[in-house]
Amino acid sequence: xxxxxxxxxxxxxxxxxxxxxxxxxxxxxxxxxxxxxxxxxxxxxxxxxxxxxxxxxxxxxxxxxxxxxxxxxxxxxxxxxxxxxxxxxxxxxxxxxxxxxxxxxxxxxxxxxxxxxxxxxxxxxxxxxxxxxxxxxxxxxxxxxxxxxxxxxxxxxxxxxxxxxxxxxxxxxxxxxxxxxxxxxxxxxxxxxxxxxxxxxxxxxxxxxxxxxxxxxxxxxxxxxxxxxxxxxxxxxxxxxxxxxxxxxxxxxxxxxxxxxxxxxxxxxxxxxxxxxxxxxxxxxxxxxxxxxxxxxxxxxxxxxxxxxxxxxxxxxxxx
Amino acid sequence: xxxxxxxxxxxxxxxxxxxxxxxxxxxxxxxxxxxxxxxxxxxxxxxxxxxxxxxxxxxxxxxxxxxxxxxxxxxxxxxxxxxxxxxxxxxxxxxxxxxxxxxxxxxxxxxxxxxxxxxxxxxxxxxxxxxxxxxxxxxxxxxxxxxxxxxxxxxxxxxxxxxxxxxxxxxxxxxxxxxxxxxxxxxxxxxxxxxxxxxxxxxxxxxxxxxxxxxxxxxxxxxxxxxxxxxxxxxxxxxxxxxxxxxxxxxxxxxxxxxxxxxxxxxxxxxxxxxxxxxxxxxxxxxxxxxxxxxxxxxxxxxxxxxxxxxxxxxxxxxxxxxxxxxxxxxxxxxxxxxxxxxxxxxxxxxxxxxxxxxxxxxxxxxxxxxxxxxxxxxxxxxxxxxxxxxxxxxxxxxxxxxxxxxx
Numbered sequence: 069x070x071x072x073x074x075x076x077x078x079x080x081x082x083x084x085x086x087x088x089x090x091x092x093x094x095x096x097x098x099x100x101x102x103x104x105x106x107x108x109x110x111x112x113x114x115x116x117x118x119x120x121x122x123x124x125x126x127x128x129x130x131x132x133x134x135x136x137x138x139x140x141x142x143x144x145x146x147x148x149x150x151x152x153x154x155x156x157x158x159x160x161x162x163x164x165x166x167x168x169x170x171x172x173x174x175x176x177x178x179x180x181x182x183x184x185x186x187x188x189x190x191x192x193x194x195x196x197x198x199x200x201x202x203x204x205x206x207x208x209x210x211x212x213x214x215x216x217x218x219x220x221x222x223x224x225x226x227x228x229x230x231x232x233x234x235x236x237x238x239x240x241x242x243x244x245x246x247x248x249x250x251x252x253x254x255x256x257x258x259x260x261x262x263x264x265x266x267x268x269x270x271x272x273x274x275x276x277x278x279x280x281x282x283x284x285x286x287x288x289x290x291x292x293x294x295x296x297x298x299x300x301x302x303x304x305x306x307x308x309x310x311x312x313x314x315x316x317x318x319x320x321x322x323x324x325x326x327x328x329x330x331x332x333x334x335x336x337x338x339x340x341x342x343x344x345x346x347x348x349x350x351x352x353x354x355x356x357x358x359x360x361x362x363x364x365x366x367x368x369x370x371x372x373x374x375x376x377x378x379x380x381x382x383x384x385x386x387x388x
Numbered sequence: 389x390x391x392x393x394x395x396x397x398x399x400x401x402x403x404x405x406x407x408x409x410x411x412x413x414x415x416x417x418x419x420x421x422x423x424x425x426x427x428x429x430x431x432x433x434x435x436x437x438x439x440x441x442x443x444x445x446x447x448x449x450x451x452x453x454x455x456x457x458x459x460x461x462x463x464x465x466x467x468x469x470x471x472x473x474x475x476x477x478x479x480x481x482x483x484x485x486x487x488x489x490x491x492x493x494x495x496x497x498x499x500x501x502x503x504x505x506x507x508x509x510x511x512x513x514x515x516x517x518x519x520x521x522x523x524x525x526x527x528x529x530x531x532x533x534x535x536x537x538x539x540x541x542x543x544x545x546x547x548x549x550x551x552x553x554x555x556x557x558x559x560x561x562x563x564x565x566x567x568x569x570x571x572x573x574x575x576x577x578x579x580x581x582x583x584x585x586x587x588x589x590x591x592x593x594x595x596x597x598x599x600x601x602x603x604x605x606x607x608x609x610x611x612x613x614x615x616x617x618x619x620x621x622x623x624x625x626x627x628x629x630x631x632x633x634x635x636x637x638x639x640x641x642x643x644x645x646x647x648x649x650x651x652x653x654x655x656x657x658x659x660x661x662x663x664x665x666x667x668x669x670x671x672x673x674x675x676x677x678x679x680x681x682x683x684x685x686x687x688x689x690x691x692x693x694x695x696x697x698x699x700x701x702x703x704x705x706x707x708x709x710x711x712x713x714x715x716x717x718x719x720x721x722x723x724x725x726x727x728x729x730x731x732x733x734x735x736x737x738x739x740x741x742x743x744x745x746x747x748x749x750x751x752x753x754x755x756x757x758x759x760x761x762x763x764x765x766x767x768x769x770x771x772x773x774x775x776x777x778x779x780x781x782x783x784x785x786x787x788x789x790x791x792x793x794x795x796x
Contacts, residue, residue, distance in 0.1 A: 129508065133519050203436065209743055220744030221669060242743055251590060257527035258512040259519045275519070277512055278435075278505020280445045281527045287590035289742045293445060293505065296436035319434040320505025374742075377589050 121155075124148050133259065134272040134311070145274075146311060153316055157300070161307045163315050166333040168266035174327050174382065175267070175354040176338075177364040178241060181388040182348035185210055185232040185239030192343030193243075196328060197314040198306050200298035207292065207325035208243040208340060243340070244269065244290035244325035245373060245381030252282035252291060261322070266333070267354075267382055268326050270312040276321040283322065287374050288381075294319045327351070354382065390787070394550055397787075401779050402772045408625065409775075416768040423761010426754045427502055435505060438755045443747035444738040446503070448759055451730035453499040455610070456766075457581045458603060458729070460492035460537060462611015464574035465641050466634075471567040477634040483548065483781070484622070485615055486541045487773035489574075493538035495766035502758055526584040533577045540570040545773075549780045554787050578603045585737065593670035593737045596659075602652045603729065608645035610725040612638040613698075613718035618770070620715070628778045639714055643702025646721055650699060653692070653728065673746070674736040681746040684736060691727030694720035 127148050132141065146163045153161040190208045199205040211223035215236050223240070233239065250269050253261055260275040261282055283291040297319040309315035310330035317323055328338035332351070341349040352361035364370065368386040375381075405413075430437050440447045463485040469475040470482035501507050512518040513531055522528040544566045548558040582603040585594035616638045623630045660671040672678055677685045701707045701717035708714055740746050779785035 133512075136519070205442075211743065219666065221666060221740055223744055225743070225745050251588065254521075254524045255527065255588075257521050257525045257531065259521045260512070275509070275512060276506065277509045279500075279503065279527060280505070281525070281584075283442070283445045284738070285588045285590055287742050289442075289745075292442050294434070295440070295442075296434040318506075322505075 124152060128152070128274070131274045133275050135259075135262070142311075149311070149315060156316070157302050157305050159302060159305060159307060161305065161309060161316070163309050163311055164330065165311045166330070168264050168268075169333060171353075171355055173267040173354045174246065174332060175352065175361050175365075175384070176246075176327065176341075176382065177350040177361055177368075177370065177384040177386060179348040179350070179388065180238055180240060180385055182346040183210075183239045183241060183344075184346055185212060185227065185229060185237075186345060187229040188343045188345055189241060189340035189349070192339040193325070195304065196306055196331070196339035197325075198298075198300050198309065198316055199292075199323075200294055200296070200317075201301065201304075202299040203295050205292045205294070205298075205323070207290070208241050209289065210239055210241045212237050213240050240385070241340075242288055242290075242373065243383075244327075245288050245379070245383040246327060248380035248382060249378065251285040251287065251377075251379060255281040255285040257281065264312070264329075266329070268312075268329050269324065270326055270329070271322055271324060272312070273315070273317045273321045273323065278320040278322065280322065287377050287379060291322050291324045293322055390554070391550065393787075394553055397553070397785060398776045401785050402775050405775070412771065413768065416764045416771070419764035420761050420768065423758050423764060426757035426761065429754055430502070430758065431507070435503075437752060439750040439752045441747065441749070443741050443745060444735060444749040446734055446738070447749055448731060448751055448755055449499045449503040451734040452759055452762070453496050453503070454581060454603075454734060455726050455730040456492045456496045456499065457534070457578050458607030458725075459611050459614060460489045460496065460534075460541075461574040461578040461604070461607045462615070463489035463541065464571050465608060465612050465638070466615070467567060467571060467574070469637070471564065472571075477631045478637070480781075481615075481619060481630055481634055483545050483777040484619065484774050486545045487770050487777060488611070488615060488618065489541040490538060490545075490773060491766045491770035493534055493541065494769055495762050496534055497538075498762045498765065499759075502762070526580065526587050529580045530577075530584055533573065533580050537570070537573050537577050540566055540573060544570065545777065549777060552780050553785060575604065578607050585733075590742050591670075591737045592667035594733075596656065598652055598656055602649060602656070605645050605649035605652060606725045606729050609642050609649055610722050612642040612645070613721040616642070616714065616718045617722075618774075620711070622774060622778070626778060628782065635711075635714075636709065639702060639708050639717075642718070642721055643699065643708065646695065646699045646702060649725075650692075650695060669740050670736040673739050674732060678740075678746055681739070681748055683748050683750075684732065687727050688732045691724045691732060693724075695724030695728065698724060 127145070131145060134142070137145065142165055146165060149163045150161060153159075153163070187210050190206050190210060193199075193207050194201070194205075197207065199207070209225060210229075211220060211225060212227040212232075212234065213220070213223045215238055227234070227237075246263075246267055246269055248263075248267070250263060253263055253269060256276075257279060258275060258277055260277065261269060261271045263269050278293070280291075280293055283293060294317055298317055300316065305316070306314060308330060310326075310333075313326040313328065313330045328336075328340075332338055337351055338349075341351045350360050350364050352359040354361060354365075356362065364386060365384055370384040370386040372381045372384055438447060438449075466478050466482045466485035469478035501510065504510070513520060513528075520528050520531075522532070544563050547563055551558045579600045582600040585591070586596060586599040589595050616635055619630045619635060619638075622628060657671065657675075660668040669678065673681060674684050674688050676682070698717040698720035701713050702721075708717070735749050738747075738749075776785070
């Protein structure tokens with residue numbers, strides 16, 4: 069997975085005239101809002117001391133859907149976000165828009181025999197993905213399960229990670245399973261969440277209306293909501309971010325695990341994979357016949373969670 | 389502009405009224421303002437001020453929404469006898485029923501809006517500038533059917549009232565197609581709302597084909613019961629003549645629908661509890677509690693009990709025809725349905741979570757105040773619509789003769 073492999077997937081339908089009309093409509097809306105003074109209630113997001121931040125506030129308010137914007141428009145948005153984040157966190161934060169790699173579909177496998185429930189993956193994930201520390205959003209839930217059972221309803225979600233592994237228990241981390249047929253994508257009324265060509269289900273945080281229908285429809289409890297304005301300590305913020313992944317979010321929007329696409333689209337491993345002290349996590353390209361993930365799927369006895377729901381997860385569990 | 393003059397006349401009419409009327413309006417306004425204040429706090433702080441969580445991600449807002457869609461749909465129980473069978477008594481109150489539908493639809497929309505994390509992005513749902521996930525998202529369907537139903541229930545009565553205001557007779561050829569559409573539309577709004585839930589295999593408690601029929605049956609209980617109470621209050625407080633047969637008819641509808649509704653609840657519970665599968669965990673939580681998580685247990689038993697009491701009153705002719713008992717039955721039916729298919733349906737659907745976690749939903753004061761505020765707005769809207777409709781029907785509000793009536 070190197071830079072040359074990166075495809076240039078057009079981010080916008082070819083009907084540019086339609087786009088132009090919509091854009092002008094949005095601009096007109098923005099102008100109306102400006103004159104009507106309804107921008108004021110939201111302008112505190114960006115603090116409107118000068119004209120530039122007012123323009124940013126309007127840009128934030130009337131930003132188009134990610135998939136409907138062309139290259140320049142996305143560039144404009146990325147720069148605006150970087151300006152806003154710099155102001156909020158007093159730190160330079162890079163917002164990239166690395167596109168999916170050609171010939172790559174990501175998959176994950178987890179060795180239940182190796183996982184000991186240390187929860188290092190959870191911690192690494194929170195730090196990598198700039199989750200809200202205040203409301204303690206975590207994309208990975210590690211379940212302490214009774215040996216001899218796969219009943220999650222008798223599992224412990226709040227076990228002490230200092231005292232593991234416990235006798236008679238095994239540990240099962242659950243995160244977004246990046247379903248091939250994701251119910252959350254169907255549920256969203258405004259197409260704010262979709263499956264990227266590399267198989268990752270992403271959220272456009274600037275398009276989500278926060279109805280939480282996706283969260284209700286997810287069989288893996290993978291979607292997490294920003295119930296308040298997220299707070300991340302300035303010295304803990306990860307400045308390397310991606311528009312569709314770990315950039316800072318606002319209150320009232322949904323977020324989820326993206327298999328760290330800000331890293332994996334650059335050929336790196338997800339933070340949870342790197343953090344795992346026992347080597348329980350295997351991540352890779354499902355389309356690459358020689359990959360470790362393919363070896364695991366083909367040679368181990370693997371299973372997927374709630375396979376009966378036909379969501380086709382790209383997350384496999386196995387044991388030695 | 390005659391239409392503008394019409395609206396102005398209506399506005400002037402709703403400002404007039406006796407002391408009791410003024411007191412009533414003031415009371416509703418005060419509750420609405422308190423609710424708005426509570427919502428302002430929520431808008432500033434985020435939905436964290438509610439009892440909702442990632443575990444239980446919908447609460448009383450969506451519970452109220454679900455209940456009110458049923459109330460809106462129930463107008464059809466008067467629309468059919470009035471417009472299809474030309475029943476005189478039903479005709480006299482059908483505009484009031486449509487007023488209930490309008491108020492209920494607006495409350496539904498408000499309950500969805502206050503539940504949104506980013507209400508400022510409502511325009512993402514507007515066709516053209518927004519993006520609509522139709523036909524895949526059931527929520528997109530719900531937005532369409534609710535707004536369509538609201539539009540139907542505004543335009544038909546508006547045409548009829550405006551024509552009467554001008555001293556003419558409404559032409560059935562103009563409004564009848566709309567009436568026909570609204571009958572099917574009424575059933576569709578509540579079916580779509582049921583499908584919103586039953587389409588999610590992630591939540592076994594909702595994932596049942598019986599949900600749609602249950603929603604319709606419970607709607608035709610709570611709706612007519614609500615109208616009985618509203619009509620009896622109107623009859624007591626105004627000179628508008630609402631005949632007893634229409635009250636008896638509505639009570640009968642509520643009674644029959646409640647029997648069907650409770651039968652389906654029973655069928656549902658049999659399936660849940662006989663085999664005792666893991667999929668019955670939500671029902672177990674709701675009715676008996678699991679491991680000390682039992683916040684809804686008293687509510688659901690109370691709700692089901694008063695539903696049964698209401699059903700018995702509705703079933704015995706002598707009791708149903710006794711207005712005092714009928715009032716009790718109607719209140720019990722409304723509250724019982726609100727519990728059973730409102731909080732008793734929405735909240736346990738989330739408990740346990742898909743990962744088997746038990747988690748309680750503690751409703752907060754702010755949430756409660758917002759709910760009360762929206763109900764106050766809804767009842768206020770109904771009061772104003774009913775007053776206008778009655779004034780026009782009684783001929784107190786009409787175009788003055790020296791202005792020549794003109795078609796719009």
